[in-house]
Amino acid sequence: MNEQQQTLLQFMSQQADKLGVQTMQHIGLTFISLFIAVLIGLPLGIYITRKKNISGLVLGIAGILQTIPSIALLGFMIPLLGIGAKPAIVALLLYALLPIIRNTYTGITGVDATVKEAAVAMGMSKWQVLFKVELPLAMPVILAGIRTATVINVGVATLASYIAAGGLGEFIFGGISLNNTNMILAGAIPAALLAIIFDFLLSLVQKLNVKKIKGVVKIAPVLLIILSCLYFIPSAYGGKLTAGFTPEFMGRQDGNLGLISKYGLKIHTIVISDAVMYKAAQEKELDVISGYSTDGRLKAYNLLVLDDDKKIFPPYYAAPIVREDALRKFPELEKTLNLLAGTITDSIMTELNYKTDYLHQSPERVAKDFLVSKKLWRAEKNGKEGVVRIGSKIFGEQYILASMYSMLIKGHTNYDVSTKSGLGGTKIVFDAMTNDQIDFYPEYTGTGLLAILQAPAKTVNELQTSKDSTYNYVQREFSKRYQIKWLKPIGFNNAYALMMREKQAKDLNIKTISNLKRYLESK
Amino acid sequence: MIKVEHLVKTYGSVKAVDDISFEVNEGENMILLGTSGCGKTTTLKMLNRLIEPDSGNIAIDGKNISEQPPELLRRGIGYVLQNNGLFPHYTVGENIAVLPNLLKWDKAKTQKRVDELIEKLHLTKEYLNAYPSELSGGQQQRIGLARALVTDPPVLLMDEPFGALDNVTRSSIHREFKALDELKRKTIIMVTHDVQEAFELADRIALMDKGKIVQIDAPADLLFNPVNEFVRGFLLEQRLQLELKSIKLTDLWTHLTDTGKKINPSMLSSDIGIWEALENFKFYPRETINIINQHTKEVKSITFDQLMSAFSKHKNLQPHE
Ligand SMILES: Nc1ncnc2c1ncn2[C@@H]1O[C@H](COP(=O)(O)OP(=O)(O)O)[C@@H](O)[C@H]1O
Ligand SMILES: [Mg+2]
Numbered sequence: 001m002n003e004q005q006q007t008l009l010q011f012m013s014q015q016a017d018k019l020g021v022q023t024m025q026h027i028g029l030t031f032i033s034l035f036i037a038v039l040i041g042l043p044l045g046i047y048i049t050r051k052k053n054i055s056g057l058v059l060g061i062a063g064i065l066q067t068i069p070s071i072a073l074l075g076f077m078i079p080l081l082g083i084g085a086k087p088a089i090v091a092l093l094l095y096a097l098l099p100i101i102r103n104t105y106t107g108i109t110g111v112d113a114t115v116k117e118a119a120v121a122m123g124m125s126k127w128q129v130l131f132k133v134e135l136p137l138a139m140p141v142i143l144a145g146i147r148t149a150t151v152i153n154v155g156v157a158t159l160a161s162y163i164a165a166g167g168l169g170e171f172i173f174g175g176i177s178l179n180n181t182n183m184i185l186a187g188a189i190p191a192a193l194l195a196i197i198f199d200f201l202l203s204l205v206q207k208l209n210v211k212k213i214k215g216v217v218k219i220a221p222v223l224l225i226i227l228s229c230l231y232f233i234p235s236a237y238g239g240k241l242t243a244g245f246t247p248e249f250m251g252r253q254d255g256n257l258g259l260i261s262k263y264g265l266k267i268h269t270i271v272i273s274d275a276v277m278y279k280a281a282q283e284k285e286l287d288v289i290s291g292y293s294t295d296g297r298l299k300a301y302n303l304l305v306l307d308d309d310k311k312i313f314p315p316y317y318a319a320p321i322v323r324e325d326a327l328r329k330f331p332e333l334e335k336t337l338n339l340l341a342g343t344i345t346d347s348i349m350t351e352l353n354y355k356t357d358y359l360h361q362s363p364e365r366v367a368k369d370f371l372v373s374k375k376l377w378r379a380e381k382n383g384k385e386g387v388v389r390i391g392s393k394i395f396g397e398q399y400i401l402a403s404m405y406s407m408l409i410k411g412h413t414n415y416d417v418s419t420k421s422g423l424g425g426t427k428i429v430f431d432a433m434t435n436d437q438i439d440f441y442p443e444y445t446g447t448g449l450l451a452i453l454q455a456p457a458k459t460v461n462e463l464q465t466s467k468d469s470t471y472n473y474v475q476r477e478f479s480k481r482y483q484i485k486w487l488k489p490i491g492f493n494n495a496y497a498l499m500m501r502e503k504q505a506k507d508l509n510i511k512t513i514s515n516l517k518r519y520l521e522s523k
Numbered sequence: 524m525i526k527v528e529h530l531v532k533t534y535g536s537v538k539a540v541d542d543i544s545f546e547v548n549e550g551e552n553m554i555l556l557g558t559s560g561c562g563k564t565t566t567l568k569m570l571n572r573l574i575e576p577d578s579g580n581i582a583i584d585g586k587n588i589s590e591q592p593p594e595l596l597r598r599g600i601g602y603v604l605q606n607n608g609l610f611p612h613y614t615v616g617e618n619i620a621v622l623p624n625l626l627k628w629d630k631a632k633t634q635k636r637v638d639e640l641i642e643k644l645h646l647t648k649e650y651l652n653a654y655p656s657e658l659s660g661g662q663q664q665r666i667g668l669a670r671a672l673v674t675d676p677p678v679l680l681m682d683e684p685f686g687a688l689d690n691v692t693r694s695s696i697h698r699e700f701k702a703l704d705e706l707k708r709k710t711i712i713m714v715t716h717d718v719q720e721a722f723e724l725a726d727r728i729a730l731m732d733k734g735k736i737v738q739i740d741a742p743a744d745l746l747f748n749p750v751n752e753f754v755r756g757f758l759l760e761q762r763l764q765l766e767l768k769s770i771k772l773t774d775l776w777t778h779l780t781d782t783g784k785k786i787n788p789s790m791l792s793s794d795i796g797i798w799e800a801l802e803n804f805k806f807y808p809r810e811t812i813n814i815i816n817q818h819t820k821e822v823k824s825i826t827f828d829q830l831m832s833a834f835s836k837h838k839n840l841q842p843h844e
Contacts, residue, residue, distance in 0.1 A: 117604065123596075125594055
């Protein structure tokens with residue numbers, strides 16, 4: 001425990017620069033969107049107290065906006081606003097609107113009718129009634145709404161890193177894909193603290209008496225603007241091309257670290273989630289992205305893989321990894337899973353991915369068509385001899401593989417299957433496995449070596465000569481450390497790749513990573 | 524001063540105010556009396572345009588109010604509500620100064636006026652920085668009155684101003700209300716459902732029923748010359764008390780016998796009602812009270828028994844209804 005804390009503190013002090021930048025971005029994002037949400041929500045809330053017949057409609061729409069899942073909302077924003085700060089701020093502001101509009105509305109309608117009547121009867125104009133009576137009396141309720149919105153925003157802002165808007169989400173999601181607990185905590189703890197601190201400060205303001213609130217409300221806009229500016233301080237954008245890399249790629253030896261150390265590549269880089277990266281490249285928001293060599297989206301989005309002329313992206317096998325106790329419990333399992341071994345080559349996998357990613361066929365259909373063509377498909381036996389639990393990560397290829405395994409088990413054995421697909425990143429799915437939540441899932445030896453085992457640089461260098469030696473190493477270590485068995489490789493290689501839009505690569509005459517480096521350094 | 528003609532206000536099928544006409548003279552205290560829902564508040568609020576009538580005319584000082592900007596109109600009319608309507612986020616001082624601040628009076632003038640009112644309403648200055656919620660109901664109501672009086676408007680509208688107060692507080696406020704010089708020169712229209720209150724404070728009473736005025740007269744006329752059964756029935760239950768309030772000592776003068784024993788120097792005017800005279804016995808238990816006839820300057824000193832027998836002699840002379 002002590003050691004764990006130590007290393008967390010070490011990690012945080014080591015990454016103090018990044019942590020500071022991310023925290024400021026986080027605060028900035030939260031408050032820019034909050035500021036705009038107040039600018040929109042407050043007048044709108046006041047307006048609907050005057051036009052009661054549309055109040056239901058406005059509150060309804062704001063309510064619906066808030067039920068849209070954050071990731072989906074961020075996704076919708078990309079075609080409209082691209083990636084980065086703009087869509088993140090708009091998404092956050094949409095979430096913050098409801099509590100602000102609703103509380104303004106209830107606050108003002110809740111003001112004692114006789115007090116309002118007295119104000120009117122004394123000869124106050126509509127505006128005087130609003131500013132001298134209604135708003136001051138509704139202020140505690142309005143502030144409660146702003147407080148709710150702030151806490152929501154601090155939380156949702158962690159997702160901004162999905163679309164390259166920065167914030168503490170970079171550490172959190174980086175940590176999840178790199179299986180790095182300290183990194184997760186380095187993002188999550190400050191995010192939680194921010195929420196607690198802002199909540200507490202606003203609760204103090206809320207409790208002030210009306211007189212003092214007046215003062216605070218006057219300085220609030222200034223404060224909001226200052227906090228909002230935090231976002232812009234760190235982001236000194238520049239560079240000819242922009243790269244978008246996944247958090248996992250950012251932290252791996254065979255990823256960005258290698259690009260820097262072996263190629264000396266210096267490119268303006270932003271961190272972005274795998275889910276939106278390809279779309280952003282197509283929308284010309286990004287020029288260079290990290291991806292997998294077998295990804296179907298390569299073809300779907302007309303992307304070109306840059307030749308890795310210095311060989312920093314070693315090829316890795318994909319294979320199912322299984323809990324050893326599950327193999328004992330289900331004696332037929334290993335044999336059945338190995339039916340797929342060696343059947344899917346690079347080109348087949350790319351083709352299958354293309355079918356789901358571009359032709360939008362369901363992973364089940366793609367899986368079944370393939371198994372039928374290989375004469376591996378059999379009708380379900382509806383077996384009752386126990387349930388095998390399959391896991392998968394949250395992208396297309398894993399869904400297809402999980403479907404195939406599910407069909408094989410149902411058709412070839414008397415076991416039933418339950419599938420837990422879409423388990424976020426490596427850490428989430430692997431933790432599910434070690435905690436006996438799932439029995440097996442498809443994994444890549446490179447991820448096993450670098451993200452899970454976190455092998456020392458020396459070992460990694462030795463192993464990178466051959467993909468078989470990597471396979472042997474992870475197989476041995478997994479069995480020893482986790483009692484998990486690597487079954488036979490499925491066949492295709494999985495390697496990182498740098499990609500650009502085909503047209504841009506041609507225009508700039510870039511074919512290899514070295515070409516890219518030269519282009520970036522020219523002029 | 525105020526002239527109301529054929530005022531009508533309907534809510535859906537409810538005729539809240541149904542063709543009402545009346546006049547109020549300058550300095551008069553007119554009370555709209557009636558059971559709950561008979562249209563008193565609606566009538567009152569049309570006078571300062573909190574409610575716009577469906578039809579009819581209202582003129583104040585000869586000027587049609589519908590032709591004046593409502594804000595300006597309202598600044599010239601004081602308004603006091605049952606639940607005082609004080610601003611909870613303003614101190615007592617700020618509450619009283621709302622209108623002077625809207626009118627941009629200079630600070631010293633406002634302060635002087637506020638201090639003056641505080642004194643007249645028997646409040647101490649230490650309340651100026653308190654918030655309304657820290658005050659008793661009676662005190663809040665006084666602040667409400669002070670706020671309405673601060674610019675000395677010629678007209679005052681009051682909607683059940685003492686309705687939320689307990690009996691003891693109410694009768695003490697009634698006494699202050701009658702004594703307050705600021706109110707003597709004002710034209711007041713007050714709404715109440717309390718018959719006793721109406722008889723105590725009104726120069727004239729407009730008794731309303733179902734949106735119409737049934738009878739509009741001085742309290743004694745309402746009591747002794749009711750226009751119909753409704754009016755008689757309305758006052759029946761509290762008749763004795765009302766008689767004691769509406770019959771003045773002047774009316775009994777000939778029946779009162781002077782004991783000649785002027786034990787103390789205090790002097791009551793014969794313009795007060797019997798009820799108030801009786802209260803003097805109650806509060807200052809003496810054998811006799813001294814009464815001075817305002818017209819002849821004659822003084823009589825009487826006992827409780829003499830007052831009561833004078834009352835019954837007076838009653839016996841009234842035509843039987
Ligand atoms: N805003 C309104 N909408 C509908 N009906 C109303 C409204 N205001 C008053 N009324 C109705 O008009 C009638 C007179 O109301 P009001 O003047 O408040 O009576 P009072 O003050 O004598 O108790 C009542 O029947 C009441 O229900
Ligand atoms: Mg009323």
